[in-house]
Every structure is written in C-alpha cells, then in structure tokens.
Amino acid sequence: MNSRRSFLKILGGATAGILVHSGRGALADAPSSDKLGQLLPMRKLGRTGETVTMLGVGGWHIGEMSERDAQETIETALAGGVRFFDSCESYQKGGSESRLGKLLTPKYRESIFLMTKTDARDAATARARLEDSLRRMNTDHLDLWQMHEVNTPEDADERLQAGVLDVLLEAKAAGKVRHIGFTGHHDPAAHLHMLDAKEAVLETCQMPVNLADPSYKSFIKNVMPKLVAGNLGILAMKTLSNGWFLGGQAHANVPKPYLVPDCVSMREAIHFVWSLPVSVLITGPDNAAQIQEKIGLARSFAGMTEAERQALIAKVADLAGKRIEYYKL
Numbered sequence: 554m555n556s557r558r559s560f561l562k563i564l565g566g567a568t569a570g571i572l573v574h575s576g577r578g579a580l581a582d583a584p585s586s587d588k589l590g591q592l593l594p595m596r597k598l599g600r601t602g603e604t605v606t607m608l609g610v611g612g613w614h615i616g617e618m619s620e621r622d623a624q625e626t627i628e629t630a631l632a633g634g635v636r637f638f639d640s641c642e643s644y645q646k647g648g649s650e651s652r653l654g655k656l657l658t659p660k661y662r663e664s665i666f667l668m669t670k671t672d673a674r675d676a677a678t679a680r681a682r683l684e685d686s687l688r689r690m691n692t693d694h695l696d697l698w699q700m701h702e703v704n705t706p707e708d709a710d711e712r713l714q715a716g717v718l719d720v721l722l723e724a725k726a727a728g729k730v731r732h733i734g735f736t737g738h739h740d741p742a743a744h745l746h747m748l749d750a751k752e753a754v755l756e757t758c759q760m761p762v763n764l765a766d767p768s769y770k771s772f773i774k775n776v777m778p779k780l781v782a783g784n785l786g787i788l789a790m791k792t793l794s795n796g797w798f799l800g801g802q803a804h805a806n807v808p809k810p811y812l813v814p815d816c817v818s819m820r821e822a823i824h825f826v827w828s829l830p831v832s833v834l835i836t837g838p839d840n841a842a843q844i845q846e847k848i849g850l851a852r853s854f855a856g857m858t859e860a861e862r863q864a865l866i867a868k869v870a871d872l873a874g875k876r877i878e879y880y881k882l
Contacts, residue, residue, distance in 0.1 A: 560774060561767075562859045567781045567830040571597040573604045589664050593634035593851050598832045599786030601732045601756050603696070605637050605666050607827060608851045610844065611790070611837035612640030612669070616649030622840055624656050629841040631661060633848035639788075639835050641670040641701055642686050654691035662692055670701035670736060676716030683724055697757060698730040703737040704882075706746035718751060732756045738791055738880045741775040748776075752783050759835070761791035761880070762826050763798070764817065767866050768873035770881050773829065781830050789831040796837075797877050798822055810876060816868045823850045825865055828857035 573595035584604075586592055593606040610630050615623050627638075638657060640649045650669060657665065669686050673679035687693065700717055703709050712718070721733040734757030737743050744760060758780050760772045767773050780787050793799060798812040813819050826834050838844040875881070 560778070561862050564773070564777060564781065564829050565857070565859055565862065568828060568856075571830055571832060573597060587636075587664055589631055589661070591634050592636065593848065594854070596832045597786075598732075599756055599780075600784040601786055603666070603732070603786075605786075605833050606635050606851075607833060607854075608635050608847055609637030609639055609666075609788075609833045609835040610635060611835050612638065612649040612653065613644045614837040614839060615640070615652055616645035618840070620652070620656070623652055625841040626838055626844055627653075627657055630844050630848070631664075633845060634851075635844070635848065636664060637666045637668075637833050637835070639668055640690070641672070642682050643670075643672050643701070647685065647689050650686055650689035654689050658691045666696045667692060668697035668699065669695060670699045671717070672701050673717055673720075674712055674715060676720045679717045679720040680723075683720070683729060687729065694728060695730045697732045697734060698724060699733065699757065699759060700735040702739075703735050703743045703747055704739045705743050709743055709747045709750065713747075713750060718754070722754060732786075734758055734786070734788075736760070736788075736790075740882045741770060741772050744772065744776045745779065748779055748783070752779075752785070755785060757786040757788055757832075759788035759790055761794075761878070762787070762789035762829060762831055762834075763792050763794055764812070764822055764825050764865055764869050765794060765798075765873040765877050768870040769878060770874075777829065786832040787830060789826050789829075789834045791878075791880060792826045792834055792836065793822060794877050795880065797879065810872050812869050812872065812877065816872075817865055819846070820850055820853070821865055823847065824854055824857055825862060827851070827854050828862060 593608055595604040596607050598605050640653055671679050671682050673682050724730045725733055734755055736759035738761050800809045800811050813822055836847045
C-alpha cells in the first residue's frame with residue numbers, strides 16, 4: 554500500500570509538468586482561444602513540442618452515428634473548445650475517417666489536431682493504408698499516426714521486424730505525418746516491450762487509463778512511469794472501460810456491474826484520469842449531449858489529491874479485471 558501511494562503521488566506531481574493553461578489563468582505564452590472560440594485547457598504532448606486540448610473525440614463513435622448526429626457532435630465539440638480528433642483505418646472499414654474527411658477537415662483542418670491509426674502488419678500494407686487514410690480524411694498530412702492495438706510482446710516484434718515502424722518513420726520524414734506512436738489495450742507487457750525496443754523514436758502512447766486499472770494488470774502502474782520518464786505523450790482511452798462503468802456494452806456476455814453512479818460519480822471517474830499525467834482524454838461520445846457533458850467536466854477540473862485518488866481506486870478494486878475491464882487479456 555505504501556509503494557502504491559508513493560507511486561500515485563509521483564504521478565500526480567508529474568501532471569503539473571504537462572499543463573499549459575488551466576482556463577483559470579493562462580500562461581503568458583499559452584493560447585486560451587483560437588479563431589473558433591475559447592479552448593479547453595491545454596496540455597503538452599510529451600516531447601513533440603505540441604499542445605493539445607485535454608479532451609479529444611473518439612472516432613469509432615463518430616463512425617457509428619448517423620451523419621446528422623455526427624455533425625452535431627463535431628460542432629458541439631468544437632464550440633466547447635475541443636481540438637483533438639481521433640480515428641483509425643479499421644473503424645467502420647474506413648467509415649470513421651471518411652466521416653471526418655467530410656464533416657470536419659474541409660472547414661476546420663487548420664484548427665484541429667488530427668490523428669489516425671494503422672492495423673497494418675507489414676511495411677507494404679502500412680504504406681498503402683496511409684495513402685488511403687489521407688484520402689479518406691481529406692488532408693495531405695496527419696498530426697499523429699499510430700501503430701494500432703499492439704497486443705503482445707510477440708506482436709510488437711512481428712510488426713517491427715516486418716517494417717511497420719520503419720514506414721511510420723518514413724512518413725514522418727516525408728512530412729505526411731508529423732508525429733508517431735502506438736496503441737494497445739490488452740496487456741501492459743506489450744507496451745513495455747515496444748518501449749524497451751523503440752522508445753527513442755516513439756513520441757506517443759495510447760492506453761487504458763481509468764479507476765479500475767490500478768487493481769488489475771495495470772497500465773497506470775506499469776507503463777505510465779516509463780512514459781513519463783521518457784517524456785512521451787500519453788493518450789488516455791477506455792476511461793469508462795468503453796462504457797462498462799455505466800453497465801457495459803451488449804457485445805460481451807459477462808456480468809456488467811455499474812460503477813457509475815453506484816460506486817463513484819462520473820465526475821470522480823473522469824477527474825481521476827485528468828489528475829494523472831495524461832496529455833489528452835479521448836472520449837467516445839454516443840451523441841452531442843455526451844460530449845457536452847465531458848466538456849463541462851473538463852472546465853470544472855481543479856485537480857485531485859493522492860488521498861482522493863487512493864480512496865476512489867479502493868471503491869472499485871473488487872470489480873477490476875475481467876468483470877469491468879473485458880478488453881485486457
């Protein structure tokens with residue numbers, strides 16, 4: 554318990570190092586607004602030199618909506634100060650990227666941070682899929698391109714040996730992408746293996762960050778300290794366990810306990826994530842009202858103490874693991 558408390562204290566302290574402005578008193582050289590309006594609080598994206606809004610929109614959910622609802626959600630996000638938009642080539646077989654390419658980039662490309670991901674497992678496929686992603690997203694470059702869903706150490710090795718990371722580096726050198734990274738949500742060992750092999754060239758890492766995580770196969774405990782030490786940008790996903798904090802998703806036939814609101818509030822669950830050194834929390838809204846809720850939570854965030862974090866983790870510890878984190882091995 555003492556080591557865990559010390560660990561959380563260190564990570565909580567590291568959060569201050571990535572803040573750019575809080576919305577309550579911007580630094581002299583930090584933007585609090587752009588031509589679209591007031592920005593959400595900004596955070597540093599690791600060693601990239603970029604700053605990003607503390608909240609981002611998940612592209613899978615944009616691809617699942619009707620076009621009308623997607624447009625309303627995107628416009629609500631932009632009006633609320635969100636400037637970070639996520640996608641992946643595999644979401645809806647390119648549908649998410651096409652949706653952003655139609656509804657977002659034509660009007661707002663200069664104002665946003667745009668990222669997508671590749672599932673490619675060899676160099677030739679990665680090279681071809683980048684061109685497809687650029688075409689669908691209606692842009693000549695990505696702000697971030699990530700190797701997606703690295704599942705195991707062996708998976709990491711196979712993709713590295715097949716030249717996928719080489720293509721990411723090649724695309725960066727050519728100006729087709731500005732920054733590169735990787736993602737995964739199954740096993741912290743895969744992330745640690747990738748970092749041990751290629752930390753020097755990677756700039757970001759996307760992984761689960763939520764209240765249940767510290768109690769079972771933890772990305773927060775095992776991976777986050779290494780990312781902080783290497784100054785990589787941390788992209789938080791599964792912050793509500795892909796909806797399972799709210800009773801789960803229909804695609805998995807397992808018990809679905811409610812963490813929100815039975816154990817903790819939505820505010821506590823989301824503010825916990827922002828109290829750690831994450832650059833951006835990527836949320837998957839089902840509609841405009843949900844992104845508006847997260848915008849409100851971002852604007853009300855004022856930090857969290859080590860004791861508050863520890864108490865919240867304890868409240869849900871008995872539900873951690875496959876009961877609530879089905880996506881882990």
